[in-house]
Amino acid sequence: xxxxxxxxxxxxxxxxxxxxxxxxxDFSFDLHPEExxxxxxxxxxxxxVLIKCIIGLLKPDSGIVNVFGKDIPDLDQDELDRMRVKVGxxxxxxxxxxxxxxxxxxxxPLRRHxxxxxxxxxxxxxxxxxxxxxxxxxxxxxxxQLSGGMRKRIALARTLILKPEIILxxxxxxxxxxxxxxxxxxxxxxxxxxxxxxxxxxSHDMNCVKYAAHRVVMLIDGExxxxxxxxxxxxxxxxxxxxxxx
Amino acid sequence: MNTTYxxxxxxxxxxxxxxxxxxxxxxxxxxxxxxxxxxxxQSFYIGYKSLGLxxxxxxxMGLVITIQSRPTLVEFGAEAWLPKMVSVSLVRExxxxxxxxxxxxxxxxxxxxxxxxxxxxxxxxxxxxxxTNPFKYLVVTRVLAATFMIPILAVLADAxxxxxxxxxxxxxxxxxxxxxxxxxxxxLAYADIVPSIIKTFFFGFAIGIIGCYxxxxxxxxxxxxxxxxxxxxxxASLLVFVIDLIVxxxxxxxxxx
Numbered sequence: 438x439x440x441x442x443x444x445x446x447x448x449x450x451x452x453x454x455x456x457x458x459x460x461x462x463d464f465s466f467d468l469h470p471e472e473x474x475x476x477x478x479x480x481x482x483x484x485x486v487l488i489k490c491i492i493g494l495l496k497p498d499s500g501i502v503n504v505f506g507k508d509i510p511d512l513d514q515d516e517l518d519r520m521r522v523k524v525g526x527x528x529x530x531x532x533x534x535x536x537x538x539x540x541x542x543x544x545x546p547l548r549r550h551x552x553x554x555x556x557x558x559x560x561x562x563x564x565x566x567x568x569x570x571x572x573x574x575x576x577x578x579x580x581x582q583l584s585g586g587m588r589k590r591i592a593l594a595r596t597l598i599l600k601p602e603i604i605l606x607x608x609x610x611x612x613x614x615x616x617x618x619x620x621x622x623x624x625x626x627x628x629x630x631x632x633x634x635x636x637x638x639x640s641h642d643m644n645c646v647k648y649a650a651h652r653v654v655m656l657i658d659g660e661x662x663x664x665x666x667x668x669x670x671x672x673x674x675x676x677x678x679x680x681x682x683x
Numbered sequence: 684m685n686t687t688y689x690x691x692x693x694x695x696x697x698x699x700x701x702x703x704x705x706x707x708x709x710x711x712x713x714x715x716x717x718x719x720x721x722x723x724x725q726s727f728y729i730g731y732k733s734l735g736l737x738x739x740x741x742x743x744m745g746l747v748i749t750i751q752s753r754p755t756l757v758e759f760g761a762e763a764w765l766p767k768m769v770s771v772s773l774v775r776e777x778x779x780x781x782x783x784x785x786x787x788x789x790x791x792x793x794x795x796x797x798x799x800x801x802x803x804x805x806x807x808x809x810x811x812x813x814x815t816n817p818f819k820y821l822v823v824t825r826v827l828a829a830t831f832m833i834p835i836l837a838v839l840a841d842a843x844x845x846x847x848x849x850x851x852x853x854x855x856x857x858x859x860x861x862x863x864x865x866x867x868x869x870x871l872a873y874a875d876i877v878p879s880i881i882k883t884f885f886f887g888f889a890i891g892i893i894g895c896y897x898x899x900x901x902x903x904x905x906x907x908x909x910x911x912x913x914x915x916x917x918x919a920s921l922l923v924f925v926i927d928l929i930v931x932x933x934x935x936x937x938x939x940x
Contacts, residue, residue, distance in 0.1 A: 518816070521812050526812040529805075530804055534809075535804070545813065545815075549814065550814060
């Protein structure tokens with residue numbers, strides 16, 4: 438997956454603490470164009486903190502967070518907003534706007550960033566995004582009327598609607614039954630192929646690691662403990678790595 | 684002793700946080716982009732949707748104040764002063780303060796709970812990562828809507844409560860429509876009306892900013908949402924009285940009474 442273009446995300450010696458709790462320790466890692474990387478780690482290992490540092494929701498204590506060649510902590514609010522249009526984020530909780538219909542949820546980012554805002558264009562893009570996740574019939578429903586799996590798909594459609602170049606997934610299969618989880622994993626793979634986006638997936642779901650990852654980064658005790666393909670890590674003799682694959 | 688010190692420390696830290704939040708409001712308010720559509724939507728929810736409750740309360744207050752005041756005035760042979768006394772009480776104090784308290788309960792809790800729930804379910808973060816400034820979109824619009832809608836509600840409450848006063852005056856006695864309103868408008872001066880309207884802008888601002896502050900800084904899951912809504916009502920109601928006290932003192936010092 439190495440390309441001449443260089444990484445779309447470059448993290449170098451990233452540190453983040455909350456009081457005395459040192460969550461990320463000198464974490465370094467690159468995400469390359471059109472690559473799917475899964476960050477694997479136990480609950481509370483700092484995976485979500487890592488992804489929030491990348492999108493600028495948290496400020497690192499030290500280290501480099503570089504996205505599309507720009508240092509995230511140094512960007513002002515307007516630059517950060519412009520950069521975020523190119524980076525989609527799928528929240529673990531889906532974070533759909535409860536007071537809005539599915540259509541309004543999808544229109545929200547569109548109306549704020551699309552220059553061509555006529556009704557037909559917006560409708561077309563909304564329906565295209567919903568069709569991509571197989572839920573075109575839910576367009577006028579409220580999020581509360583949808584099942585967990587459907588909400589996840591709608592959240593993914595909202596993430597995709599601005600056609601981001603990087604997609605960050607925070608625990609995309611957590612809380613879903615195995616069948617729905619597998620459907621979401623397949624969607625992630627399809628989306629990556631269709632949009633040619635780079636994906637960083639935070640997960641502890643081994644099916645997600647097995648099927649969606651080109652590369653796996655193991656986050657243990659806040660450090661980038663091991664990097665490799667699923668097969669490489671599965672063959673590892675290291676005790677800490679092995680316990681994930683047993 | 685230690686507990687008192689900690690309580691003061693917590694109180695002062697909270698005051699500092701609210702002040703920072705308020706400063707941020709002014710900073711974001713002055714900076715484009717302006718969220719006109721959301722401001723209109725919030726004005727509709729805060730203004731129109733509260734009109735019924737504020738109207739009913741104002742009507743009952745006007746009616747009750749008149750009925751309660753009548754026997755005392757009759758005792759002193761001053762029944763003819765009823766419209767004058769009631770109108771000054773209602774316009775200067777009762778209608779604006781009661782409207783603001785109703786709004787602190789209805790709007791303050793609703794803003795606190797809505798933003799609190801959005802915070803704990805990561806909807807505010809989702810807004811931020813989609814390149815939208817959530818402070819501007821959620822906080823600035825709600826505070827502005829509360830600041831401008833509550834004075835309108837208070838003016839309507841003035842009118843409705845005065846009408847309630849008219850009906851109250853006619854329950855035991857007989858006061859003609861023309862006589863009642865002539866006496867009301869003869870009595871009321873700009874010095875009664877203007878300060879009472881000006882203070883409602885401050886009431887609205889306080890209700891909006893406290894509701895947003897409590898909701899926006901909500902944590903600890905669903906329990907935190909309940910706490911935010913509750914704290915928004917309690918603090919905003921208290922602030923309404925504090926602002927009222929300051930404005931009454933100021934109008935007195937400036938000899939506007």
